[in-house]
Amino acid sequence: MKGKKKAKVFGMISLKNMTSSFNISEKMKLLLILFLFLVCFHGNSQQKKETTVFNEIKIDTMKILDLNIYRDWEVDLTYMQIPEIKYLKKGNERISIISTDRVIQVTRSNINNPYKYISVYDVKTKVIQVLGVRFKSMSIGTSTYYDDNGIKTKEIQNEKPYKFSLTDMIEKFKTEYSLDIENPKVLYDINRFIGKTELKIPLYEVSIREDFPYVCTSYLIDGNTGKTLYSIKMDEIEPKSVLHEYFKILKKQEEEDNAYFNTYKGKDYTKAEWEIFKEQHYKEYERKKESKGFWHDLFKKHDE
Numbered sequence: 001m002k003g004k005k006k007a008k009v010f011g012m013i014s015l016k017n018m019t020s021s022f023n024i025s026e027k028m029k030l031l032l033i034l035f036l037f038l039v040c041f042h043g044n045s046q047q048k049k050e051t052t053v054f055n056e057i058k059i060d061t062m063k064i065l066d067l068n069i070y071r072d073w074e075v076d077l078t079y080m081q082i083p084e085i086k087y088l089k090k091g092n093e094r095i096s097i098i099s100t101d102r103v104i105q106v107t108r109s110n111i112n113n114p115y116k117y118i119s120v121y122d123v124k125t126k127v128i129q130v131l132g133v134r135f136k137s138m139s140i141g142t143s144t145y146y147d148d149n150g151i152k153t154k155e156i157q158n159e160k161p162y163k164f165s166l167t168d169m170i171e172k173f174k175t176e177y178s179l180d181i182e183n184p185k186v187l188y189d190i191n192r193f194i195g196k197t198e199l200k201i202p203l204y205e206v207s208i209r210e211d212f213p214y215v216c217t218s219y220l221i222d223g224n225t226g227k228t229l230y231s232i233k234m235d236e237i238e239p240k241s242v243l244h245e246y247f248k249i250l251k252k253q254e255e256e257d258n259a260y261f262n263t264y265k266g267k268d269y270t271k272a273e274w275e276i277f278k279e280q281h282y283k284e285y286e287r288k289k290e291s292k293g294f295w296h297d298l299f300k301k302h303d304e
Contacts, residue, residue: 063127063128063146063150064121064126064127064128064150065104065106065119065121065126065127065128066126067097070088070095070097072090073088073089073090073095074088074089074090075087075088075089076088076089076094083099084098084099084100085097085098085099092110092111092112093108093109093110094108094109094110094111095107095108095109099123100123101123102122102123103120103121103122103123103129104120104121104122104123104126105118105119105120105121106118106119106120106121107119111184112184113182113183113184114135114136114181114182114184114187114190115133115134115135116133116134116135116136117133118130118131118132118133118134119131122148125148127146127148127149127150128146128150129145129146130143130144130145130146131143131144131146132144135166135190136187136189136190137189137190137191138166138190138191138192139156139158140158140159140166141158141159142155142156142157142158143155143156143158161194161202161223162192162202162204162223162224163202163223163224163225164202164204164221164222164223164224164225164226168226169181169190169204169206169221169226170182172221172226173206173208176228177208179208181206181208185209186208186209187206187207187208187209188207188208188209188216189205189206189207190204190205190206190207191204191205192204192205192223195243199243201222201223201224202222202223202224203220203221203222203223203229203243204219204220204221204222204223205218205219205220205221205241205242205243206218206219206221207219207242210233214235214237215233215234215235216233216234217231217232217233217234218231218232218233218234218240218242219231219242220242220243220246229246230242230245230246230249232245264277
């Protein structure tokens with residue numbers, strides 16, 4: 001700091017001594033240079049101020065927890081306050097601070113979108129343990145883990161298994177359903193996972209609020225292609241798993257496909273087998289261009 005003060009004083013003295021020996025025109029030039037210098041200095045100060053504000057917005061990335069930064073936040077009376085959980089608010093910003101015997105979790109959010117910025121700290125040392133971001137209940141981006149000294153030890157890329165990204169999903173609902181899932185009033189919840197039973201593929205479950213209270217529509221979406229596999233309306237009070245409901249449909253369809261459907265020339269066919277039989281013989285019929293009598297009667301009889 002002393003070095004900077006000396007530099008400023010030195011600069012002012014130099015200008016004064018120099019202007020005493022110059023004419024008016026030269027003095028005007030020096031005044032102009034001095035003015036430009038002051039403008040640049042003010043610009044640098046403003047830039048530092050903006051950087052400070054930005055750092056305050058990103059404050060949850062700090063490695064040592066300091067709850068004093070929230071001392072000017074109000075208590076959010078929307079939630080019941082208990083010793084283990086504190087809810088705070090400031091404008092549209094919201095903070096929840098959850099304390100356990102091992103960690104302190106700080107979650108920062110905004111009432112205008114579903115994004116949540118989560119930081120987990122050691123309860124004793126206040127050193128960062130985990131950093132992550134969620135879109136409603138779904139972890140997105142990169143989750144970072146730290147050791148007891150705050151040194152990064154592991155990263156999990158939450159987007160990696162899903163060819164159909166969150167950005168793709170946002171666009172899908174805008175184009176196919178005219179819904180903005182970045183609006184908390186529209187999105188009830190969203191999750192994604194890798195199927196472990198019948199569907200061993202990446203999947204999304206997206207629940208959308210309906211106009212009626214406590215009613216939402218849940219969509220099951222292929223995490224590779226973005227195709228909607230199934231959707232169902234359900235009660236928020238007694239929610240169902242859209243995946244389990246889809247499995248019921250698949251099971252019912254499988255039972256129908258494997259059940260007796262038709263007999264031809266003494267052979268029994270299931271519905272699935274009969275569809276394959278028709279397709280094979282119809283292709284043969286098209287190829288040979290035989291008379292339609294037999295085939296026409298066959299398909300007409302069993303399609304009625």
